[in-house]
Amino acid sequence: MATTAWVQQQFEQLTRTRVWRSIFRRGPARTNRTRSLAIFGNFSLHILPVKVRDKSLGVRATYYLGSISFFLFVVLSVTGILLMLYYHPAVPDAYRDMKDLVYVVSNGVLLRNLHRLAAQAMVVAVFWHMFHVFYRGGYKPPHEFNWVVGVGLLMVTLFLSYTGYLLPWDQLAFWAITVGTNIISYVPVMGRPLRFLLLGGHIIGQNALLRFYVLHCVILPLAAVGLIGMHFWRIQKDGGLTVRNEHERNE
Amino acid sequence: MSETNKYEVGFSSDATKDPRRIVFITRNTSAKVKGEAGPQLMSYPHLILREAIVFQVLTIILVAVALFWDAPLEQLANPQLTPNPAKAPWYFLGLQELLHYFPPIVAGVLIPTLVVLGLVVIPYFEINIQGEPLWSGNRRRRALILVGVTAALTVLLAVYDAWTVLIPTLLVAALALLPYVQQANPSRFVQFLLSRTVPWWVMTWFIAVALTLTMVGTFFRGPGWSWVWPWR
Numbered sequence A: 001m002a003t004t005a006w007v008q009q010q011f012e013q014l015t016r017t018r019v020w021r022s023i024f025r026r027g028p029a030r031t032n033r034t035r036s037l038a039i040f041g042n043f044s045l046h047i048l049p050v051k052v053r054d055k056s057l058g059v060r061a062t063y064y065l066g067s068i069s070f071f072l073f074v075v076l077s078v079t080g081i082l083l084m085l086y087y088h089p090a091v092p093d094a095y096r097d098m099k100d101l102v103y104v105v106s107n108g109v110l111l112r113n114l115h116r117l118a119a120q121a122m123v124v125a126v127f128w129h130m131f132h133v134f135y136r137g138g139y140k141p142p143h144e145f146n147w148v149v150g151v152g153l154l155m156v157t158l159f160l161s162y163t164g165y166l167l168p169w170d171q172l173a174f175w176a177i178t179v180g181t182n183i184i185s186y187v188p189v190m191g192r193p194l195r196f197l198l199l200g201g202h203i204i205g206q207n208a209l210l211r212f213y214v215l216h217c218v219i220l221p222l223a224a225v226g227l228i229g230m231h232f233w234r235i236q237k238d239g240g241l242t243v244r245n246e247h248e249r250n251e
Numbered sequence B: 001m002s003e004t005n006k007y008e009v010g011f012s013s014d015a016t017k018d019p020r021r022i023v024f025i026t027r028n029t030s031a032k033v034k035g036e037a038g039p040q041l042m043s044y045p046h047l048i049l050r051e052a053i054v055f056q057v058l059t060i061i062l063v064a065v066a067l068f069w070d071a072p073l074e075q076l077a078n079p080q081l082t083p084n085p086a087k088a089p090w091y092f093l094g095l096q097e098l099l100h101y102f103p104p105i106v107a108g109v110l111i112p113t114l115v116v117l118g119l120v121v122i123p124y125f126e127i128n129i130q131g132e133p134l135w136s137g138n139r140r141r142r143a144l145i146l147v148g149v150t151a152a153l154t155v156l157l158a159v160y161d162a163w164t165v166l167i168p169t170l171l172v173a174a175l176a177l178l179p180y181v182q183q184a185n186p187s188r189f190v191q192f193l194l195s196r197t198v199p200w201w202v203m204t205w206f207i208a209v210a211l212t213l214t215m216v217g218t219f220f221r222g223p224g225w226s227w228v229w230p231w232r
Helices: A002-016 A018-024 A032-040 A065-084 A093-103 A108-136 A144-166 A171-184 A191-199 A206-237 A246-250 B043-068 B090-101 B104-124 B139-159 B163-181 B188-194 B198-219
Strands: A051-053 B040-042
Touching (some): A108 A144, A144 A171, A144 A206, A171 A191, A191 A206
Antiparallel strands (some): A051 B040
């Protein structure tokens, strides 16, 4: 008990120092004013509303599926950037890098497993999030546009997962992408040019791997970050989550 | 909805004591929508703490599973060696299963496009706004429409032999008809079904079909896309 009090005291002292104040510009968050400042005075937190309805905080209101989707995206970004350090988007070096990750790189297996697991989980979480929002009526006015942004995020998530599928350059990757990209060629008129644009050629080879790599590591993550920012910002601007009770919905 | 003014407008004759201010506050100029009233909590600490816990639990679960579940890695890609069956990633296996039944332009282009368009327009149609249940209004007429639509779908799907689509469709249709058939002292489950709206039924049908197709494509399809039992 004495130790806890001592730690607390030291922390209080720390929050009074000039350096702390210069960073956070507020004291300990004990009043509602300083608690508000903790949100809108913080660069990364100010996308959140200062207050939330207590109804929307309950686990059953959201199952935190949106947050889980976002956190999975964070995990994927971190593990993905680390994986990029060991990866060459070239044929057949890409496959050799996979073998290196398994046999040479420290914790390479864990890194790859984490990235793959989080990717699968994110697809599940995003779908589940969408269905949950639908059944809760979360798409209703004034949230219409945020639902559309969400559909965009679902597409980006699927494309992110799909482009990542080719990168190990093993049999599984090659043939899964073959099956998928063959479907594109059935699009009327635009089909073959579209497939050519995506693959950088008529076959899945070096160019396709490079394009999928750039899509997976640069273009799609940027699109995702933009849309996620918009999605969060709109929640606040649309007046917060509206969680309807069962009886309210049927009225 | 509007905020009440704390200050009254007035004039003071002594300008040296009271500086004159004229303030215009126009209503509804904020980009923010005013939400429903109700008890609210400060995001800090109530939301932040919960988010932090979710993130920690999630990370622990991910690491624990990733320690034991290895990501697959097969042989080096070989365009000359086609595996049988060649499968797409699991979330596209529903589509691949559809491709097995319908022409590629329908299963690969038309249906996905319609699904995405359908999802986008959901909030812009006046659906489910009132939350009116399927079994309200003229019940007999609605039952006839439901049976008619189901029969038409059954014929269409039977022509294409698409029975992995047909079975979930019939199951959901049977569930939807249950409250109509069993009207005398309905159980709690039937009461629940009774209060469901049309969009609820459409979405449930979509999820049932999508889940069935994905499961079948993932576990029950073998060489030449033939039916296999996963435990054999």
